[in-house]
Amino acid sequence: MYGEFRVKLTSFDQATVTKIFTDAYQNKLPGAYARSAYKNGNSVSEGEFCAGYHTNDSLFLVYMMESDRLKVYVETVNKKDLGLMKATINRYFEQVTDLFKKHRLAWSKPEATITLEECPVYGFVKTKKDRFKDIWEIQKEKLFILSGSYYRPIRKLLRLIFKVCHLHPLKIRKPCL
Amino acid sequence: MSSTSTQNTEALFVDQLTSKLTENKSLEVEQESRDNGADIVVKDSHSGKRIFIEFKDAGQYGELPISSILSINDQVKRIATTDTFILITFSTISNFLSKKLKELNVTAFSKPSVDDVLNKVQVALSA
Numbered sequence: 001m002y003g004e005f006r007v008k009l010t011s012f013d014q015a016t017v018t019k020i021f022t023d024a025y026q027n028k029l030p031g032a033y034a035r036s037a038y039k040n041g042n043s044v045s046e047g048e049f050c051a052g053y054h055t056n057d058s059l060f061l062v063y064m065m066e067s068d069r070l071k072v073y074v075e076t077v078n079k080k081d082l083g084l085m086k087a088t089i090n091r092y093f094e095q096v097t098d099l100f101k102k103h104r105l106a107w108s109k110p111e112a113t114i115t116l117e118e119c120p121v122y123g124f125v126k127t128k129k130d131r132f133k134d135i136w137e138i139q140k141e142k143l144f145i146l147s148g149s150y151y152r153p154i155r156k157l158l159r160l161i162f163k164v165c166h167l168h169p170l171k172i173r174k175p176c177l
Numbered sequence: 178m179s180s181t182s183t184q185n186t187e188a189l190f191v192d193q194l195t196s197k198l199t200e201n202k203s204l205e206v207e208q209e210s211r212d213n214g215a216d217i218v219v220k221d222s223h224s225g226k227r228i229f230i231e232f233k234d235a236g237q238y239g240e241l242p243i244s245s246i247l248s249i250n251d252q253v254k255r256i257a258t259t260d261t262f263i264l265i266t267f268s269t270i271s272n273f274l275s276k277k278l279k280e281l282n283v284t285a286f287s288k289p290s291v292d293d294v295l296n297k298v299q300v301a302l303s304a
Contacts, residue, residue: 002244043250043277044243063243066273073244113235113242 001082002037003074003089005112007097011105012068014050020103021051021062028052032059036075049073058088070107072096085114186267187232191217193291194230198298215252215262221302227260228298235268246277253281261301265289 009017032052036059038044051062057078063071074089089112100107191208198206198219205220215229231252235241253262264278264285278285284297 002242002247004242004244006240037244037247043246043281048273063273066271069271071243071271073242111240113240115242115244115248 001076001079001085002115003076003085003112004071004115005074005089005093005110006069006071007100007107007111008068008109009065009070009100009105009107010068012065012070014065016105017062017065017070018050020099020105024099025051025053028054029061032061035059036061036073038073058092060092082114082116089114187234190265190267190291191232194294197291197295219298219302224302226302227256228263228301229256229260230263230265230294230298233264233266233268235266239268241266241268241270241274243271243274243277246274246281249278249283250281253283263294263297263301265294
């Protein structure tokens with residue numbers, strides 16, 4: 001499982017971009033490349049990246065710019081956790097865009113992709129009955145919250161119904177404020 | 178193009194391509210070959226030449242990530258030098274990735290027609 005995010009930069013001077021990353025993350029490109037999946041394949045060499053950074057659980061590599069597009073490769077040590085990958089992409093994306101903001105480098109059109117390779121995906125299909133059940137649960141929740149806060153007549157009406165039916169008084173959930 | 182619609186397009190494309198390939202009786206067509214990791218494998222029963230066809234989806238945003246090269250590289254390493262590897266995507270391919278695919282001798286098609294791929298298969302088998 002690998003991640004990638006891309007942004008369009010209005011100013012795309014490669015030297016400036018490389019300097020911004022090197023100043024912020026020191027020269028961690030060789031270490032990050034050596035830990036990445038790219039090191040075995042010889043498909044993309046270290047020279048085709050302009051910066052990199054790694055921690056114990058993840059890394060990122062910044063590709064040399066292609067026209068006005070900056071692309072960042074993201075890899076996590078745990079290759080099975082999709083949630084972790086999403087969180088890591090978001091964390092690095094925030095760091096990188098904060099860096100651009102600090103250097104007054106305008107960016108736009110953010111995009112991200114996660115490549116699922118040899119990563120099992122589990123899921124289930126909801127039946128019509130399940131979907132109705134979900135809708136009922138949501139609506140029931142809304143009704144009780146509303147009746148406890150703004151719609152006192154509904155609460156009164158419900159109490160009356162329960163009284164008439166000789167049921168226990170309805171415990172109305174307190175509104176979430 | 179959303180991921181689901183891309184998958185539908187891919188499934189339809191695979192069906193059409195497979196049915197047209199199987200019209201040629203000298204070709205053996207295998208779908209989702211797990212041994213070689215390709216989606217379709219076409220083998221010429223006379224010459225023994227094989228064509229591996231792989232589909233890749235870039236998801237919602239439509240550009241195949243550069244890291245796709247990692248798995249393609251693994252797949253290409255597993256096949257013989259006489260075999261041909263074709264990549265088909267309904268997303269776009271960046272210039273950088275396109276260059277890397279050429280280095281691996283991978284023929285990449287972005288949003289091709291079934292006939293484009295059929296022509297390429299015929300050319301590769303006759304070469």
